[in-house]
Amino acid sequence: MMSTEELSALRAFAVQAVPRYTSYPTAPHFGPGIDAGTYAGWLAAAAAAGDPVSLYLHVPFCRAICNYCGCNTKASRRDEPIRAYAETLRREIALVADIVGRVPVSHIHWGGGTPSLLPEDCFTALVGDLRTRFDVRPDVEHAIELDPRYVSAEGARLLARLGITRASLGVQDLDAAVQLAIGRVQPYKTVAAAVAALRAAGLQALNFDVMYGLPKQTVATIRATAAQVVHLRPERIALFGYAHVPWMKTHQRLIDEADLPGAGERIALARAARAIFCEAGYEEIGIDHFAMPGDALHRARLDRSLRRNFQGYTTDTARTLIGLGVSSIGSTPRGLVQNASDNSAWRNAVEAGRLPVARGKPFEGEDRLRAAVIEELLCRFEADVGALAAGHGFEPYRLDAEIASLADLSSAGWVAGDGRRVAIVRNAPEIARIVASRFDAYLGRAGRHSVAV
Numbered sequence: 001m002m003s004t005e006e007l008s009a010l011r012a013f014a015v016q017a018v019p020r021y022t023s024y025p026t027a028p029h030f031g032p033g034i035d036a037g038t039y040a041g042w043l044a045a046a047a048a049a050g051d052p053v054s055l056y057l058h059v060p061f062c063r064a065i066c067n068y069c070g071c072n073t074k075a076s077r078r079d080e081p082i083r084a085y086a087e088t089l090r091r092e093i094a095l096v097a098d099i100v101g102r103v104p105v106s107h108i109h110w111g112g113g114t115p116s117l118l119p120e121d122c123f124t125a126l127v128g129d130l131r132t133r134f135d136v137r138p139d140v141e142h143a144i145e146l147d148p149r150y151v152s153a154e155g156a157r158l159l160a161r162l163g164i165t166r167a168s169l170g171v172q173d174l175d176a177a178v179q180l181a182i183g184r185v186q187p188y189k190t191v192a193a194a195v196a197a198l199r200a201a202g203l204q205a206l207n208f209d210v211m212y213g214l215p216k217q218t219v220a221t222i223r224a225t226a227a228q229v230v231h232l233r234p235e236r237i238a239l240f241g242y243a244h245v246p247w248m249k250t251h252q253r254l255i256d257e258a259d260l261p262g263a264g265e266r267i268a269l270a271r272a273a274r275a276i277f278c279e280a281g282y283e284e285i286g287i288d289h290f291a292m293p294g295d296a297l298h299r300a301r302l303d304r305s306l307r308r309n310f311q312g313y314t315t316d317t318a319r320t321l322i323g324l325g326v327s328s329i330g331s332t333p334r335g336l337v338q339n340a341s342d343n344s345a346w347r348n349a350v351e352a353g354r355l356p357v358a359r360g361k362p363f364e365g366e367d368r369l370r371a372a373v374i375e376e377l378l379c380r381f382e383a384d385v386g387a388l389a390a391g392h393g394f395e396p397y398r399l400d401a402e403i404a405s406l407a408d409l410s411s412a413g414w415v416a417g418d419g420r421r422v423a424i425v426r427n428a429p430e431i432a433r434i435v436a437s438r439f440d441a442y443l444g445r446a447g448r449h450s451v452a453v
Contacts, residue, residue, distance in 0.1 A: 007264065009412055010430055014263045018437040021378055022310045023336055024371035025361050027329065029442045034337055034360030036349070040099050042332040046320040047100035049333075052137065054107035054318040055130065056310065057089065058325030059115035060343070063150070067183035067254040068172070068214060070243055072327040072341060073113040085326075085343070086122035090129055092324050092350045097133035099355075100322075104135045107316045110144040117150065120158055127162045141165055141315070143207075149186050151194035156201035167198055168207035169234070173214055174225040181215040181259055188228050195232050208234040212269040213242035215259035219272045226276035236297055237282060237290040238312060239273055241266065267430060274429070286379055287429045289313045306379045313379070326356075335362035366399075366441065368392055373399065374436040381428045385439075386420030396420060405438045 002010070019026040046053065060073045061082050076082060108130065118126070130136060143166040144159065151169075159167065171191055172184060179185045198206060208229055212222060229237060244260060246252040261269060274284070282290035283298045289312065291297040300306040300315045307314050309321060310329050323330035327341040337360035340346040349356035363371075369392040376383035385403060386396035403422060409415040414426040415435060424435055437443055 006412075007267070010267060010427055011263045013431055013434055014267055016434055016437075018433045018443070019440070021374050021433060021436050021440075022308060022312065023329070023331065024374050024440070025336070025367060025442050026440075027338065030336065030338055030359040030361045032359050034335065034357060034362065036355040036357050038362075039330075039337050039355050039357045039360065042334045042337070043096065043099045043320075043322070045334065046332045047103045049319075050104075051320070052104040052106035052318050053100070053320040053322055054109070054309075054316050055105055055134070056109045056111060056321060056323045056328055056330070057115070057126070058323070058328045059085070059089075059110065059112040059118060060326050061085070061112065061117050062114045062147070063117070064183070065251055067181070067251060068211070068242055069251065070245065070249055071111075071113060074343075076117075079117075079119050082117055083119060083122055086118055086126060088347045088350050089325055090126060092356065093126070093129045093133060095350065095353065095355055096322060096324065100134075102133070102135045104137055105130070106137055106140060106318055107314075108136070108140060108142045109311055111311070112145060114147045114150060115144055116146055116155060116159070123158070123162065143168060145170065146194070147186075148191045148194040151197055153197045153200065156197040156203065159198075160201040160203055164203065166205040166207065167203050168209060168238075169194060171208045171225075171229060172211045173217065173222070174228050175217070175221040177216045178214050178221060181255065183254065192232060195234075204235070206234040207236040207238065208232070209238050209240060210273060211240050211242050212273060213244075213261055213266045215255050217261060217269055219268050222269050222273050223276055226273040230276060230280035230282070233292075235292050235295050237277055239270065239277070239288045239290070241270065241288075270429065284429075286313045287432045301379075304380065308375050308378050333363075336360055366392075366394065369394060369398070370439050370441060373439045377422070377424065377436045377439075378432055381432060382421065382423040384421045389420075399439060402439045406435065409435065 061076045062073050063075065063077060065075050142164050144164050145168045148169050169191065173179060174188050195206065210225065210229060244252060277290045278284065283293055285291050285297055285301050296315045297313060305317060307316060309316060319333050321331045323339060326343050326346040327339055329338045337357050339356045340349060340358040346356045369389055372388050373383050373385055385399050389398040390396050403417065403420060406415050406422065409431065410417065414424065414431055416423050416425045424432055
């Protein structure tokens with residue numbers, strides 16, 4: 001049981017603005033110095049290594065925009081813009097394939113937006129291009145993000161025919177008042193019907209996304225949502241904190257800030273949902289994921305192969321992630337890149353025969369070391385900082401100042417140290433991002449972030 005004093009202290013940390021650390025350096029520190037030629041060189045070098053790569057394909061279309069959405073997407077009631085986008089995406093796939101050849105592919109992930117809005121012939125052609133132009137492994141994990149409101153029996157069968165092996169459903173919250181406040185009305189029966197359709201089509205590996213910190217949420221309502229979620233038994237659950245960033249996503253101004261829970265309430269909401277998931281038998285993975293015992297994500301946590309990338313916690317160990325589509329972010333052993341975020345700029349580059357890169361960040365100095373420390377802390381809640389420094393060619397004491405900066409968290413009894421080994425021993429889901437931020441050399445130089453909890 002947390003004391004009043006500890007809760008007060010935790011609340012003070014919870015309101016700190018820190019990155020989610022799905023990459024390091026984080027996106028606000030990407031710059032325009034990385035062009036198509038540089039990225040082509042990075043891709044060619046990655047392909048020459050012969051290691052498997054991952055593919056991420058972004059489809060930035062929804063039928064309507066939810067008030068809480070933080071994604072790069074737009075509303076389209078018509079299929080014509082989606083068809084045009086798919087044709088350009090096919091050209092981008094060809095551009096990349098001309099550079100990397102039939103490189104082995106171990107993971108494919110479709111995100112958005114709502115990628116299942118792709119018309120059947122467009123979707124089929126795109127998947128065909130991936131399998132023709134790349135060496136897609138027989139055991140590839142092929143995942144897609146879905147809106148439960150647009151999952152039909154026919155659509156589920158199409159996904160199965162195209163080789164999709166995992167589907168992630170955006171559940172968010174199942175309370176009627178919360179759904180009205182966020183502009184996403186999808187009753188439990190809608191989600192249950194989507195689950196039934198997917199499982200009937202043979203798609204058993206299902207993820208649910210659930211959110212806390214939404215307007216009008218209470219501990220009682222999120223407990224009810226969590227109970228309904230576990231009743232449907234998805235293999236994995238992600239419990240994300242709503243990031244209220246109206247300065248970046250202006251449609252979030254439709255949310256009445258008076259209805260948003262405060263820092264203490266956000267902590268209580270997250271803990272209430274977490275308790276329901278754990279009582280139902282799910283294993284905690286990192287700061288915000290849950291998996292059934294024996295699931296590949298759970299096994300990765302146990303054997304210490306768990307990774308973190310732009311899709312969150314993953315079993316994907318590929319060192320190269322190729323982002324395709326507008327605004328997609330990619331990663332190579334030499335640096336990070338992002339495609340143009342404007343549809344016209346992205347399309348014009350592709351049609352001109354250029355990789356549509358708009359910005360990026362080469363790995364320099366201590367970047368790889370700090371990225372490794374941050375990933376260890378977020379995946380395992382501990383890091384042997386001295387050993388990681390030595391492994392990256394630095395003196396073991398290179399990050400001693402950063403370790404010393406954890407004194408406030410150590411005095412609270414939340415972080416423990418043994419030499420240069422750092423371990424988060426209490427309140428890990430709430431403070432792991434804060435601990436990680438102490439090793440971030442770029443923090444505060446650019447960009448604004450959401451709160452830690």
